[in-house]
Amino acid sequence: MNLTLRIWRQRTPEDAGAMTTYEVGGISEDMSFLEMLDQLNEELILAGDEPVAFDHDCREGICGACGMVINGRAHGPERTTTCQLHMRHFSDGDTIDVEPWRAAAFPVVKDLVVDRSAFDRVIGSGGYVSVPTGSAPEAHATPVPKPVADLAFEHAECIGCGACVAACPNGSAMLFTSAKVVHLNLLPQGAPERESRVLGMVEAMDDQGFGGCTNTGECATACPKGIPLSSIATMNREYLRASLKGGTRRR
Amino acid sequence: MDCDRPSVCAMALATRTDRPPSLIGSVWRSTVGKKAVMAVTGLVMLAYLVAHMLGNLKVFFGAGEFNHYGHWIRTIGEPFLHHMWFLWLTRAALTASVVLHGVAAYQLSRRDLAARPVKYRRTRQRASYATRTMRWGGVILALFIVWHILDLTTLTVNPNAQEGRLYENLVASFGRWYVAVFYIAAMLALGLHIRHGFWSAAQTLGANSPRRDRVLKAAANGLAALLTCGFIAVPLGVMTGVVS
Numbered sequence: 269m270n271l272t273l274r275i276w277r278q279r280t281p282e283d284a285g286a287m288t289t290y291e292v293g294g295i296s297e298d299m300s301f302l303e304m305l306d307q308l309n310e311e312l313i314l315a316g317d318e319p320v321a322f323d324h325d326c327r328e329g330i331c332g333a334c335g336m337v338i339n340g341r342a343h344g345p346e347r348t349t350t351c352q353l354h355m356r357h358f359s360d361g362d363t364i365d366v367e368p369w370r371a372a373a374f375p376v377v378k379d380l381v382v383d384r385s386a387f388d389r390v391i392g393s394g395g396y397v398s399v400p401t402g403s404a405p406e407a408h409a410t411p412v413p414k415p416v417a418d419l420a421f422e423h424a425e426c427i428g429c430g431a432c433v434a435a436c437p438n439g440s441a442m443l444f445t446s447a448k449v450v451h452l453n454l455l456p457q458g459a460p461e462r463e464s465r466v467l468g469m470v471e472a473m474d475d476q477g478f479g480g481c482t483n484t485g486e487c488a489t490a491c492p493k494g495i496p497l498s499s500i501a502t503m504n505r506e507y508l509r510a511s512l513k514g515g516t517r518r519r
Numbered sequence: 520m521d522c523d524r525p526s527v528c529a530m531a532l533a534t535r536t537d538r539p540p541s542l543i544g545s546v547w548r549s550t551v552g553k554k555a556v557m558a559v560t561g562l563v564m565l566a567y568l569v570a571h572m573l574g575n576l577k578v579f580f581g582a583g584e585f586n587h588y589g590h591w592i593r594t595i596g597e598p599f600l601h602h603m604w605f606l607w608l609t610r611a612a613l614t615a616s617v618v619l620h621g622v623a624a625y626q627l628s629r630r631d632l633a634a635r636p637v638k639y640r641r642t643r644q645r646a647s648y649a650t651r652t653m654r655w656g657g658v659i660l661a662l663f664i665v666w667h668i669l670d671l672t673t674l675t676v677n678p679n680a681q682e683g684r685l686y687e688n689l690v691a692s693f694g695r696w697y698v699a700v701f702y703i704a705a706m707l708a709l710g711l712h713i714r715h716g717f718w719s720a721a722q723t724l725g726a727n728s729p730r731r732d733r734v735l736k737a738a739a740n741g742l743a744a745l746l747t748c749g750f751i752a753v754p755l756g757v758m759t760g761v762v763s
């Protein structure tokens with residue numbers, strides 16, 4: 269199929285940037301969206317142009333690197349990652365807008381690449397468990413009831429792609445942060461840092477310049493991994509509980 | 520020292536004798552805590568409005584009954600509380616709620632807008648109308664509250680303005696069609712605000728769960744409809760001559 273692409277081009281973080289129009293032809297519907305961009309880039313390179321910069325790594329929907337906003341929706345029309353989005357969801361002659369994640373906390377590095385290291389700083393302030401070093405612990409030493417394990421796993425599926433922030437009208441990282449908090453706070457391994465984790469991560473999230481939650485639900489709709497909106501309610505509960513209990517962030 | 524996270528670096532420098540930040544301070548500073556303040560103050564105002572709406576409906580039982588009700592409000596709690604004390608305590612709680620709610624709304628909205636400085640080329644509307652109008656609806660409510668107090672509490676802008684004659688003041692005020700229309704518009708805004716707000720408060724306070732979600736959404740719609748209809752009945756009553 270033949271497509272018209274309008275892609276955000278921005279050379280440097282300081283550059284103003286603009287949407288630039290490209291025509292691509294001979295796109296198979298079995299291609300992934302990234303493969304379609306690869307083909308465009310090959311043509312650009314042959315023509316002596318600068319290829320479109322975009323992030324990607326695993327190309328199997330588990331690393332979370334390939335974020336971009338396609339036609340106003342994070343990762344495009346399907347609930348999946350851009351690398352797992354196939355061109356069969358578009359039709360011949362379509363015009364497709366491709367933009368980077370937009371959020372103050374995710375500055376554009378180049379074209380469609382944004383700096384998501386704000387997420388790393390949120391994780392660094394509590395998104396871990398204190399594991400004793402040494403040999404691996406006996407797997408059955410810490411029993412976890414099946415429903416709890418399932419719920420923790422549902423939240424552990426978050427790949428940190430940033431679609432929630434990109435989709436949120438407030439550029440809020442609540443769904444990301446709550447996925448991590450709920451995942452770890454549910455499990456016995458996460459219990460020792462239950463309070464400091466949620467207090468620390470919420471503080472870091474605010475410090476990084478993410479907005480607050482207005483419960484619009486755009487995040488959960490955009491999430492390729494299906495992290496539920498109830499995750500945010502649970503984090504709010506954990507935050508209020510920890511505040512009342514400890515009052516401050518103790519570490 | 521190279522520092523891209525002031526809070527952490529300040530932490531590293533802090534000595535153990537430092538007083539930890541207060542509970543109220545740290546809650547108010549965080550987006551999650553500030554939103555919880557909005558939720559609690561919103562629910563306080565909501566509870567008040569349910570009582571207020573029920574009281575207003577007494578207007579349909581005549582001037583005597585309504586003015587007697589207005590007098591009773593001033594005597595609640597006697598002889599334990601002095602005359603009017605209950606009323607003033609309620610006013611204090613409501614003033615604190617509306618101010619905290621408004622300030623938190625303003626501060627959070629500023630933050631939210633700054634966190635998303637660039638719009639997308641192509642956007643879709645997905646969130647409900649009620650969700651999208653929380654800010655401007657809130658502004659309408661704030662203006663309405665000011666006007667409503669000047670009209671029927673302080674009687675500053677009331678055409679009748681007789682102390683203790685609530686019924687006559689109310690009928691005189693709604694006798695002006697534009698006042699009735701503004702009132703009805705504000706109550707529609709209130710209904711929308713509560714439709715999103717009640718469910719949102721449950722979410723903010725961590726009281727929501729996948730099991731309760733549907734019940735809470737239904738309760739929000741029910742409360743919104745109940746309050747809007749109950750409040751709007753009064754100006755409609757005056758406009759149709761049922762109340763005169």
Ligand code: HEM
Nearest residue numbers: 482557558561564565624653654657658661716719720723
């Ligand atoms: C002073 C005028 C008011 C302003 C400026 C205002 C503004 C707002 C804003 C901006 C929100 C957040 C919306 C969101 O997160 O999407 C909100 C939430 C809310 N408002 Fe108001 N509002 C006002 C009056 C009221 C009144 C009179 C009530 C009483 C029924 C009320 C009840 C609520 C509730 C229950 C919430 C939900 C809190 C939450 O999301 O956790 N508000 N308001």
Ligand code: FES
Nearest residue numbers: 327331332334351
């Ligand atoms: S490239 Fe890893 S999730 Fe898409």
